[in-house]
Amino acid sequence: MANVLDSLDSVLLMGPGPSSVNPKVYQALSRPTIGHMDAQFTALMDELKLSLRKLMFTNNEATITLSGTGSSGMEAVMCNLVEEGDQMLMITNGYFAERMVDVAGRLGAQVDTLEFPWRSPIDVDQAAAKIKGGSYKLVGMVHGETSTGVINPIEKIGPLVAQKGGLFIVDAVTSLGGNELRMDDWAIDALYSCSQKCIGCPSGLSPVSFSPRAMEKILGRKKKVPNFYLDMTLLMKYWDGSPRAYHHTAPANMYYGLYEALSLIHEEGIEKVKARHIATHEHLAAGLQGLGLSLLVEKGHRLPNLSTVMIPEGVVDLDVRKELRGTYKIEIGAGLGVLAGKIWRIGTMGHTAQKEHVDKLLGALKDILGK
DSSP: OOOGGOOOOOOOSSSOOOOOOHHHHHHTTTTTOOOOOOHHHHHHHHHHHHHHHHHHHHOOOOEESSSSSSHHHHHHHHHHOOOOTTTEEEEEOOOOOOOOHHHHHHTOOOEEEEEEEEOOOHHHHHHHHHHTTOOOSEEESSSSTTHHHEOOOOTTTTHHHTTTTTTEEEOOTTTTTSOOOTTTTEEEEEOESSSSSSTOSSOOOOOEEEEEEHHHHHHHHHSSSSSSTTOHHHHOOOOOOOSSOOOOOOOHHHHHHHHHHHOOOHHHHHHHEEEEHHHHHHHHHHHHTTTTTTTTSSSTTTTTTTTEEEOOTTHHHHHHHHHHHHHHHEEEOOOGGGGGTTTEEEEOGGOOOOOOHHHHHHHHHHHHHHH
């Protein structure tokens, strides 16, 4: 009987995630498994906390990794901080912000939304007026909106929320590790991300961080956090307890991969990593325009790690993506929601963010679109 794994392709991942993985991370994943309560493993957890704090520019003690994808990070932030009846403002301009609205509503929040067009960043003045005019316990938004390729000016929103005494929640799933992001300086109270995008590790983990104010709200809840697996009061006893308290069987090898991926970022230097993502994006944008293709988002508001490209009239979205994957072994992403069938989403994140990868994609697109 044939082994299915032997038939897997080596694919250049240039979609909205996962991104391609550095061979050194694969080597880390293959190291011998140890127990999730082993002293060597808890020492690794401590190093992960420090590495993530450095990447997020935060001193938050409650900076940990969840054993789940980025969506688990969203669920964790919401289920820990949202209590039934809480007044919450969600500032939206894309699919993933709307998911935050959905999750908050399921938890009983009284959600007010401030909506902006899917191809534009949020308007700071309008957001400021809305925040100042309300009494919101929580304000949430997405930093790098994966559905549109827009980067939002979260650094201007956090201080406004803090002035009103609210907690500021940020989705940094596509931005952490590839963009300027300073959690403490920007007054972010809760942040969640993922392992498989700019960080450059396979999917399966979600880094999260909670400010002291956020943890104060969690510890002062009237009712228990309505999710055992994602309860930060329990998780912190595993990540920071003395002695460590068992919570779940953490996937040791995935933590090895994350540790190595973060080590590679710090070895290269955070500023150099950000510059590499910007340079790769600019190389891609110039090349796409050279092929006669237009980007959805105006220059100055583009997310450097995720470009959204308008599909030319007469070109069938799925046909191009199928040929890229089948003939050229390159994956790009489709549009979501109102942008389905109208755009391609091209990721240049983590290990994928290299000009030679962009050149390979541009060559393939030139061949396919020139037929």
